[in-house]
Amino acid sequence: MFGSNAVGWLKVILENRFGLAFDLDCQMGRSNVLVLTLPGHSGQITFDTLCPEFWSSNNDFPCAQWDPRDSNLQPPLGLPIPAPAMSTIDRKLCEFHDGSAVFHYDVLGLTYWCLNRLEEFEGSPRDLHGRYPAFASHAVRNGYLDRPIVDEWLMVLGQVIAHVWPGVPLRRSEFAIRISHDVDWPGLYNFQPVTVMAKSAINRSIVNRSLWPLIIAPVVWLFRNKTISKFDPANTFDWLMDVSDELGLTNAFYFVCGETNTNYDPGYSIDNPSLSDLIGRISGRGHEIGLHPSYETFRNPTAFNAEFSRLRQVCEREGVKQEAFGGRMHFLRWDQSITPRLWAESGLSYDSSLGYAEKAGFRCGTCHDFPVFDHQRQEMLSLIERPLIAMETTLFDSQYMAIDNRQDAFSHCGHLMNHCKRVGGNFNFLWHNSGFKSDKDKDLYSRIVHS
Incomplete structure (x- = not known):
């Protein structure tokens, strides 16, 4: 699923987020997996459940909830994290073995799908202005538009990185x-046709319950080509x-x-x-x-x-x-x-x-x-x-x-x-x-x- 350029882009995403130059290998075979390693250090993080949904413009798939505390990890917002493309979660999504870890969720695939807005490609609905509408998105339909889910998953991944490679400093960004x-x-009055200027003045007069806009708007409009009046709202x-x-x-x-x-x-x-x-x-x-x-x-x-x-x-x-x-x-x-x-x-x-x-x-x-x-x-x-x-x-x-x-x-x-x-x-x-x-x-x- 992931070509070499996409893998290279994901490495840049990870380096920008954590300040570390990881290696990321896509191993194709009986089961497709991504393996994250850190040059000069032993251990690895394996993503063994890659989701084909994250490589298409489809967004008609389920969304489960995962509580990182089930894997002894902390949820960044103190809440279970939405897990698109998962219908149920009946086991630990992250397991640790002998200095390495296995993630049973496609965190990097989700990152690719969300950041590159794959659901907005071919055949997606459009509104009056040709925009992809919020109501059609997987986030709105599954109730997580108010959640930065990519950041939440990457912060959990950061905890896993710290567990696999203890003592390696991770970059921390500030709000x-x-x-x-x-x-x-x-200008509402300066650069408008006279009819629009008049309508703007009337509307502001009503909203503010004041005659002042009706008085000042024509004056501002008369001198519209010389300056943006300080009286223009x-x-x-x-x-x-x-x-x-x-x-x-x-x-x-x-x-x-x-x-x-x-x-x-x-x-x-x-x-x-x-x-x-x-x-x-x-x-x-x-x-x-x-x-x-x-x-x-x-x-x-x-x-x-x-x-x-x-x-x-x-x-x-x-x-x-x-x-x-x-x-x-x-x-x-x-x-x-x-x-x-x-x-x-x-x-x-x-x-x-x-x-x-x-x-x-x-x-x-x-x-x-x-x-x-x-x-x-x-x-x-x-x-x-x-x-x-x-x-x-x-x-x-x-x-x-x-x-x-x-x-x-x-x-x-x-x-x-x-x-x-x-x-x-x-x-x-x-x-x-x-x-x-x-x-x-x-x-x-x-x-x-x-x-």
Whole structure:
């Protein structure tokens, strides 16, 4: 099942996670097994139950629960761990013999299947925007989307490694919160057609029970080509940076640099002097500039590359010095067979699109960064994935989770963040600069960031 390149990618995953250069051999014969060894040390870990399900786009298989305590190991979250592709577990999944161990579960196959999103390939369902929907996923259908199951299994594997090779130091990662902002609308009034500006003003007037938006919106709109007004409610850039500066955090701001669908792209020009100046100011304050590719680019390399080129031109003109660029797809549009290679071949260093629009959680089963592998071509790409865990539109929008109580939203984010902390991962959190409808939203944002 595992080709040499896939095995090589798994070795990179293990080295990144544990800081050790393992050997991993796939032994084919009467029974297919994976054997993990550590050069210079005796002992081995054998995975003797490889699951063919983890090598296909199928996700129609059962999911059991395994308590590591049954094998004298500790569950990272203090709970039994979901075990996809297992219907029942009637024996110890991990056994120790004479300085070695045998794992009767395909931990590395699960890692391959989850991180490479194999269930999202051919024949999988799509929503209105061509996205793989959360409801179709094995995680949602089996109730573990809120669990970083890959990280949980790898942490258990870390305990097994420590048992087989005692005294060998293992890398331990630290929790971090990473904040990003998709700049769909740099201004709600500045860059809008007059009818949209009026509608935005009316909506904010109703939400905030104030006439102020109706007064200020026309004034802001009249001077729209000169500056992003401090009175525009989407102009939260300095406030967002102020909050993070207090905590020593670096925010990432992802800008749309083209228009490929007039129904869904904002249509602003990154060359607008007020936006070029904004990019320079963000970078000058030590925060990150990134790309938010427009609606149709997720399958269009020509448009994708043109937009990244436009961003780099503006950054060069404004004196932005960044060693690398990353970003996130507009509307989280993603085709696992095409989009990762677009990112890699364009020269972008990381993507952070892999979260579900309609449900917060662990789409890839992890909150750790990982190198992207092209399953179809069987090669590792020069791209890192930073899986998205939660965004504000997912929490609040009526077509998604529709949480109307800010305390409930805070609790849900806290629940996911706590799981990230327990596995030493990253809580990758998106809040659009234009996503603050009232001061209550700003209070909630501050509480989450300070957690």
